[in-house]
Amino acid sequence: MTAVSPVPATTAPAPTPRRRRVAAWFAIGVALLVVGGIGGAITAANQWAARDALDPDSAGPAGTRALAEVLRAHGVDVEVTRSRADALAALERGSATLVLPDSPALSDDAVAQLADAADDVVLIEPRSRTLDLLLPGSSAAGFAPGDAVAPACDLPEAARSGAVAPGALYAPGSGTTACYPVDDGFGLLVQDDGDRRVSAVDGGVLFTNEHLADDGNAALAANLMGRHPLVVWYVPSAADTDLTDTDPSLGELTPPWVSPVIVLLLVAGVAAGIWRGRRFGPLVAERLPVTVRASETTEGRARLYARAHDPLHAADRLRIGTLRRLAALLGLGAHAAAGDVADAAAGRIGWDRAAVRGILLDDIPRSDAELVALSTRLRDLEEAVHAAVRPERSTR
Missing domain, CATH: 3.40.50 (Rossmann fold)
Structure with a gap:
């Protein structure tokens, strides 16, 4: 069986909302700069290609x-x-x-x-x-x-x-x-x-x-x-023209108040996006209408494991709880690996290291009876470590 760590591995601290906002705006700015650069390069290339065609000053393939x-x-x-x-x-x-x-x-x-x-x-x-x-x-x-x-x-x-x-x-x-x-x-x-x-x-x-x-x-x-x-x-160019633009623009075809209204709507849309797009605050505890006792939750999970016929999953949950409690008893810290906890427990109580690893890590229960037996060994191991660490408080 694969070793199970008693607690999640160390992870980097989650970024704060302010850092995430700054990173998002920075990414947007970089994306706009990249798109603008690509657009400028394409425009320059198109202008050069247009100038190159049939131009007597151009030595390119399309020049003359x-x-x-x-x-x-x-x-x-x-x-x-x-x-x-x-x-x-x-x-x-x-x-x-x-x-x-x-x-x-x-x-x-x-x-x-x-x-x-x-x-x-x-x-x-x-x-x-x-x-x-x-x-x-x-x-x-x-x-x-x-x-x-x-x-x-x-x-x-x-x-x-x-x-x-x-x-x-x-x-x-x-x-x-x-x-x-x-x-x-x-x-x-x-x-x-x-x-x-x-x-x-x-x-x-x-x-x-x-x-x-x-x-x-x-x-x-x-x-x-x-x-x-x-x-x-x-060599003709768009700038050298005698044509006058006789087509009216959109601004000339619409009433004078249309342009300010369009600008106002854009500003209102941006403001609404900022307002509705803000991050939610911290979680607030809410009183529930029904309180479920922890024992009932545990029994419900146990019935689910039994119905699924998955003793290995149930054994993993039992082992994780035992490893967490043993790590606290032995003073190993919150991020100690499962193998280190098993070795420390075996050394403290004088048991065979392979036997303790089998209880905490390696033995795989294949039936409900084996799961019950493993649960008993886990309880006995935890009681032995508790007695070795705090003999004056041991009541078992």
Whole structure:
């Protein structure tokens, strides 16, 4: 049988309510800091990824610094502008090609103003709006499967570049030259109006640092953008916008008293949570309508043990009580182990140590008769220790 300790093992003192409250608020603060840090990191990563895409100053996989260097190596000056005003100022200095990604922050008039100021326009991220605005009648037509295709058109720049693997496909409008056919779409649209040209191609697939060296991508980019001595590369941003927010806010749609009432309700909710969430005070003794004698409780437990046919459980309870009383008689303290109590009792009364351990720890009763016999031995052992420790008070 496993040794039974007379009293529970030593445990650390329970934390006070104040310490628990401080620890809870500290844990909440740490959790908020961690969540905020993760959110900030994700936001920064998303902002960097957005800036990296088709940015001629970026050396990342989605950037286009390699293309800018290729153009400069061919004697073309590349000026990167990050505002519409700077782009217009650069385009006014002479013959120039405007490289224009998708610019959702600009109105149609602003996009048209930029395009009208340039001699050539190369749309490297065309969307339906810019296609319809600068290449009337053209529209998006899906995506190519990824295989390289020949130009299959009369455009000299495409013929010199050779095959490429276009990404997005477009359906041409009236008067538009279409190259790199895939099914019902084309990978390149070009419309000439005298000496002015507007081109549309998926630069995110063809002109980035990651794919510029594939097939004829670099040659196609240089041929489309290198027709003039200056390339003005406009990099759009949400801050550079001419759009005005015409949608009314929630505060403008509601009466003036709604916002103060919402704040008051929030404060009341927080106060109610603090009030109802307080800890209860110490336990208060309550007088019961019925008093049950200890002897009746003991008899009730004994009947339960007998009904369960569990003599070992009953023996453990008897031994725990005996060990607790023996530890007090022998002055061993409240936290003495069961084996130490058994050895001290055997040494005090001169009994065999193994026999005392058998009584207090090891013997396993398997029937009610054995349980009664064990109870008798426990009583005799306790009386012997009591007589040895306090012989003048022993009445047994």
